[in-house]
Amino acid sequence: MPKIIGGSLEQHREQTRRRVFDALTSLLAERSFDALSMADLAAQAGIGRTAIYNHFADKDAVVVAFASAETDRYLDRLGQALAGATGPADAMRIYIREHVSSSDEFHFGFGPELYAMLSRESIAEIREHVVAVESVLRTIIDDGIAAGEFAIDDVASTMALVHSSLATRRATPTAVEQYVLRALGA
Incomplete structure (x- = not known):
């Protein structure tokens, strides 16, 4: 079972989304969008490679x-x-x-x-x-x-x-x- 951050599932989702957003802005400062993968975003956000798909389709x-x-x-x-x-x-x-x-x-x-x-x-x-x-x-x-x-x-x-x-x-x-x-x- 994955570890839930925050006090509730809703807080977990919001904190995970914020981490992915921070990862997006950070990675876009380094490289182009087409050079990013969902795995890159997940790694930068500190979440599992497959867990990111629980929040975003692509x-x-x-x-x-x-x-x-x-x-x-x-x-x-x-x-x-x-x-x-x-x-x-x-x-x-x-x-x-x-x-x-x-x-x-x-x-x-x-x-x-x-x-x-x-x-x-x-x-x-x-x-x-x-x-x-x-x-x-x-x-x-x-x-x-x-x-x-x-x-x-x-x-x-x-x-x-x-x-x-x-x-x-x-x-x-x-x-x-x-x-x-x-x-x-x-």
């Missing part, structure tokens, strides 16, 4: 579950921060600060190289998580337009431009915040 399933867990954690944190927003411009400031300040903690996308190796089904599942984050930004922008705080015509393009601005590593969070709010007409 490597794609690990990536999708990881993306889901990261998105859920990020959305919880973002929601708590946005609860104190005093209006759309303030909500945009919070959105920007949370995204920039948490970029080291959360894994925002694996890059086109990894996505090219995933199945269409896995990409579609990951896209659902991207849409969940985008819906928060869309709500902030829609609220800003409705309140007359943002002067924009094309919400979809604006969302893409905001997210592009957040991807920069050379600008300070304050500079990004000022730039985006000026662009929105706030």
